[in-house]
Amino acid sequence: NLDVSGLVDSEGGLLDRAIFTDEALYQQEMRRIFAPSWLFLAHTDQFHKPGDFFTTYMGEDPVIVTLDKNRKIRAFLNSCRHRGARVCRADFGATRNFTCTYHGWAYDLEGNLISVPNKDGYPESFDAKDWGLVEVPHIETYHGLIFGTWNPQPISLRESLGDMAWYMDAMLDHDDEGTVVVGGVHKWVLDGNWKLSAEQFATDWYHVNMSHASALMVLSPTGKTPKDEIVHRTGRQYVDPNGHGAGFPVHPKNRFDARTVHDWTDYAALRERLGDARVEGPLTNGHATVFPNFSYLPVNGSIRIWHPKGPDKMEVWAWTIVDKSMPEEVREAQRLYNLRTFGPSGIFEQDDGENWSEVQAISRGFITNGVALNYQMGMGSEREDGRHPGKTSELYSDAAGRAFYARWRELMNTPAWHEEKQ
Numbered sequence: 001n002l003d004v005s006g007l008v009d010s011e012g013g014l015l016d017r018a019i020f021t022d023e024a025l026y027q028q029e030m031r032r033i034f035a036p037s038w039l040f041l042a043h044t045d046q047f048h049k050p051g052d053f054f055t056t057y058m059g060e061d062p063v064i065v066t067l068d069k070n071r072k073i074r075a076f077l078n079s080c081r082h083r084g085a086r087v088c089r090a091d092f093g094a095t096r097n098f099t100c101t102y103h104g105w106a107y108d109l110e111g112n113l114i115s116v117p118n119k120d121g122y123p124e125s126f127d128a129k130d131w132g133l134v135e136v137p138h139i140e141t142y143h144g145l146i147f148g149t150w151n152p153q154p155i156s157l158r159e160s161l162g163d164m165a166w167y168m169d170a171m172l173d174h175d176d177e178g179t180v181v182v183g184g185v186h187k188w189v190l191d192g193n194w195k196l197s198a199e200q201f202a203t204d205w206y207h208v209n210m211s212h213a214s215a216l217m218v219l220s221p222t223g224k225t226p227k228d229e230i231v232h233r234t235g236r237q238y239v240d241p242n243g244h245g246a247g248f249p250v251h252p253k254n255r256f257d258a259r260t261v262h263d264w265t266d267y268a269a270l271r272e273r274l275g276d277a278r279v280e281g282p283l284t285n286g287h288a289t290v291f292p293n294f295s296y297l298p299v300n301g302s303i304r305i306w307h308p309k310g311p312d313k314m315e316v317w318a319w320t321i322v323d324k325s326m327p328e329e330v331r332e333a334q335r336l337y338n339l340r341t342f343g344p345s346g347i348f349e350q351d352d353g354e355n356w357s358e359v360q361a362i363s364r365g366f367i368t369n370g371v372a373l374n375y376q377m378g379m380g381s382e383r384e385d386g387r388h389p390g391k392t393s394e395l396y397s398d399a400a401g402r403a404f405y406a407r408w409r410e411l412m413n414t415p416a417w418h419e420e421k422q
């Protein structure tokens with residue numbers, strides 16, 4: 001394992017580009033970031049009856065998420081215990097058992113090996129009980145979001161979220177009915193390291209006016225240019241000691257950009273439930289990342305995961321979620337608004353993907369790779385502001401980015417649970 005202390009200078013706000021390009025560091029991330037962390041898996045609305053399943057990844061490890069016969073959410077490594085084939089090759093669906101298509105070993109919803117063709121050919125010592133699917137040891141949910149960790153003795157998901165939960169509730173806890181998924185899971189591939197996007201969603205409102213200038217012009221109800229009306233917003237950025245981050249403009253008349261959603265929303269009830277600070281801040285307009293690779297955009301109802309696929313590639317998987325209490329036409333308005341803006345071909349999403357791919361492409365250059373990156377905006381500005389939990393900085397700040405990479409550095413330099421015996 002490599003000591004990464006010299007690559008991340010969070011205190012000085014400098015970053016070495018090797019963390020985006022180096023294969024050895026990437027492999028270390030798999031061991032020390034993804035193996036021990038709570039990772040987002042799916043939304044509870046994707047599972048209604050026993051046997052409903054969804055296949056995804058934890059880091060680069062494929063997993064099946066399913067509801068067992070007792071309606072318990074479980075997750076298993078999606079790799080057959082025989083010769084290692086993918087046990088489930090579908091993206092999602094409903095089943096009674098998972099049958100491997102290579103030689104036919106079959107597993108029940110609890111992961112037990114229940115059928116082995118030509119079983120008589122195996123020695124007496126062969127016991128099917130020893131050959132069940134490898135199970136993700138801990139699954140927890142937070143307001144409909146399912147997370148799992150390979151860590152056998154983790155702190156609870158709620159504890160790992162800390163004050164970040166207050167900000168997440170602004171999107172997830174509008175009423176007692178919770179949220180549901182509308183439409184399918186959109187998936188696309190980008191040439192870029194997973195941290196480029198996770199970091200941006202944690203800390204970067206700074207790029208909005210420049211990168212998204214033309215998109216903002218298109219969406220402006222008055223047709224005015226960003227220069228006329230959008231240039232500077234005031235707001236806060238939440239800076240979390242566990243590497244999470246969220247940024248949001250603060251405005252007493254905040255609103256959902258999808259007009260139908262805005263008209264339907266009972267802001268008075270939300271103020272009652274969530275308080276003024278959340279309704280005027282993170283409720284509608286903002287960005288956030290739950291460390292390491294889950295992000296969301298409240299105004300769009302977009303939740304997404306940045307699946308790592310090597311140091312220079314990621315797969316983005318994105319869902320649209322809405323309040324379950326929304327009538328059909330409001331749900332549809334939110335879905336369409338999210339697709340237009342942050343779907344795979346959304347007008348904002350295109351700008352972001354282009355930036356990340358560009359940074360990634362040139363960072364391979366030998367000289368380029370040695371030139372440090374700047375994360376110094378808002379140095380020392382983190383403080384308790386008396387209105388939002390935890391420490392916050394200015395909206396335009398790199399504070400949550402520095403915290404994101406400080407957490408990355410800490411985990412990369414700490415032996416993970418699977419190294420303890422060594």
Ligand code: FES
Binds near residue numbers: 103
């Ligand atoms: Fe699955 Fe052989 S690899 S049955």
